[in-house]
Amino acid sequence: MFSSPRLPRILPSRGLSPKLVSVLQVTPMALVYITLVLVPLGLIFVVSFLDYNFAQVFPELYLETWIDTLTSDLTLSLYLKTFKFLIIVWCICAPLGFAIAYFLAYHIRTNWVRTLLVAAIAIPFWTSGPIRMVSWVPLLGREGLVNQTLMGLGLVDQPVSWLMYSEFAVIVAYVQMLTMPMIATSLNSMAKIKPSVIQAAEDAGASEWQIVRDVIFPLVRPGLAIGTVIIVTAVMGDVFMVKYMGGSQVNTVGMSIITDLNAFMYPPAAAKSVLLLFVVLTIVLALLRFADIRKELRQ
Amino acid sequence: MTRRSRPLSFYILGALTVLFIAYVYAPMACLYILSFQGPDGGMSFPMVGWSLDWFRMLFSGSGQGLGDIPTAFERSIRLAVCVGALTLVISVTAGLAYRRRFPGANFVFYSAIASMVLPGIFIGFGIALSFNMLGWQSNWFTSGIGAQLTWTLPFGLLIMFIILGRFNTSYEEAATDLGASARQRFQWVILPIILPGVIGIGMAGFTSSYEETMRTSLNVGTGNTLPMEVMGLLNAASTPVLFAIGTMTTLVSFSLIIISLLVMSHIAKCRSMRKPL
Numbered sequence: 001m002f003s004s005p006r007l008p009r010i011l012p013s014r015g016l017s018p019k020l021v022s023v024l025q026v027t028p029m030a031l032v033y034i035t036l037v038l039v040p041l042g043l044i045f046v047v048s049f050l051d052y053n054f055a056q057v058f059p060e061l062y063l064e065t066w067i068d069t070l071t072s073d074l075t076l077s078l079y080l081k082t083f084k085f086l087i088i089v090w091c092i093c094a095p096l097g098f099a100i101a102y103f104l105a106y107h108i109r110t111n112w113v114r115t116l117l118v119a120a121i122a123i124p125f126w127t128s129g130p131i132r133m134v135s136w137v138p139l140l141g142r143e144g145l146v147n148q149t150l151m152g153l154g155l156v157d158q159p160v161s162w163l164m165y166s167e168f169a170v171i172v173a174y175v176q177m178l179t180m181p182m183i184a185t186s187l188n189s190m191a192k193i194k195p196s197v198i199q200a201a202e203d204a205g206a207s208e209w210q211i212v213r214d215v216i217f218p219l220v221r222p223g224l225a226i227g228t229v230i231i232v233t234a235v236m237g238d239v240f241m242v243k244y245m246g247g248s249q250v251n252t253v254g255m256s257i258i259t260d261l262n263a264f265m266y267p268p269a270a271a272k273s274v275l276l277l278f279v280v281l282t283i284v285l286a287l288l289r290f291a292d293i294r295k296e297l298r299q
Numbered sequence: 300m301t302r303r304s305r306p307l308s309f310y311i312l313g314a315l316t317v318l319f320i321a322y323v324y325a326p327m328a329c330l331y332i333l334s335f336q337g338p339d340g341g342m343s344f345p346m347v348g349w350s351l352d353w354f355r356m357l358f359s360g361s362g363q364g365l366g367d368i369p370t371a372f373e374r375s376i377r378l379a380v381c382v383g384a385l386t387l388v389i390s391v392t393a394g395l396a397y398r399r400r401f402p403g404a405n406f407v408f409y410s411a412i413a414s415m416v417l418p419g420i421f422i423g424f425g426i427a428l429s430f431n432m433l434g435w436q437s438n439w440f441t442s443g444i445g446a447q448l449t450w451t452l453p454f455g456l457l458i459m460f461i462i463l464g465r466f467n468t469s470y471e472e473a474a475t476d477l478g479a480s481a482r483q484r485f486q487w488v489i490l491p492i493i494l495p496g497v498i499g500i501g502m503a504g505f506t507s508s509y510e511e512t513m514r515t516s517l518n519v520g521t522g523n524t525l526p527m528e529v530m531g532l533l534n535a536a537s538t539p540v541l542f543a544i545g546t547m548t549t550l551v552s553f554s555l556i557i558i559s560l561l562v563m564s565h566i567a568k569c570r571s572m573r574k575p576l
Binding site for chain 2: 018019021022023024025026028029030032033034035036037038039040041043044047096099100102103104107117120121124126127128129130131132133134135136137138139141143144145148176179180208229233236237238239240244254257258261266269270273276277280281284293
């Protein structure tokens, strides 16, 4: 457990036992999770098995929804599309995040420069999501700077149309948003590596690359795992980014749930959500085998 | 570390970092600059003169397909204040509970992790569905705050773990030895020491609430929050007024962050000079 206080046992224990005090202290938070996460979770599960027509759900068992969801080619193609995004984004964010974190931790020798760079990387993330999306228009839009430059250089005759409102744009926006968590979690793990360990490797004659590969990387794996969890949940659960950056032309799992919800088709939306939940949790649990979250939070 | 000449990797990685920072900043910089676009200008460069027209339109601009930005902004702030305050109180008390072993500790911890990693759309839909089944009306004050708490509380708890992990319990033991009661220990010893972190939790709750869309969108009832209003405008408006909104909201979050950092450093300063607050 967390730093259990080594308080002397002669505490004046008037009335409440310490355990009971803890339980009472945690109750408000527990209530929020129970009523707003766990009960709705159960309800979604139940509703996914119910019969429905327009805007109404009947309390009758109806398995067609699940059979449809699990056997349709559409589901498969939605997941393939979502996984494609996930894999591309991860393949860019993970090495990039690790490399930048490594640079900040081991190449920057002055503390304030490091703080400044970390702040510079973190600051844009205090701007809200929709604003960050629309900010790509002046760069990637039809008349955006990239197209202006390409045309000015005579590389293309007419504006490149796939820069914005395309799968490319979705990936550009995801990478911009999700590299930062990767940097943060890697940096956190690197900060825990004792300098003496690196020193020992250096003294033993290891090259920089060998140190990175055989010493730092294995020790940073928990950080990378947690960063990956953040990327997985962000990409798998995203709707808005795909919707706007993809110009309503790219369909993913999240989008299909929203489409059902907007049509008041609750049971199909519920079945798709449960499936999504199952997939996300399977990946997250697999990743957490590499990292103990509680250990990571300690100094 | 010994001073050696920089290896080649330093320059490669340095260039990569600089490029990444440019990649993160370029779109935002364009957005801020273009929000001062002249009245005839569009959403791309070049600038057609400079003006504050788009900001003016923002404040007076209902009726031009702009929705109601000022009202949405007010609603967002109101929601963020409530969520920030609740996050602070609930997370700090729950965090204190974890200083001891108690039955249910793992259950609450893993619920928090689940609440954080579950897709936002799933939680939002679940809460909306529950309200629907119970025949309750979604409302910013009930389902809206609730939906946002499922997002902010896990972070609050994790920050509390970090804060308490660094807390030196010998201060508390000293207070106990001097005969302090549980309340006195909290009020005069624990709280003052963890106060900067506690303010951080409140701020994290406020800013997350101010920006959250996925969980909130299905649960605020009638009337949008600011990010949702902007989402709605993304496809409708094609003028720099969107950029003006971006510049405005960024200014708001930045002022808040700077204020809270100033407060935190003030507390730290007072403490180092051993002055009363």
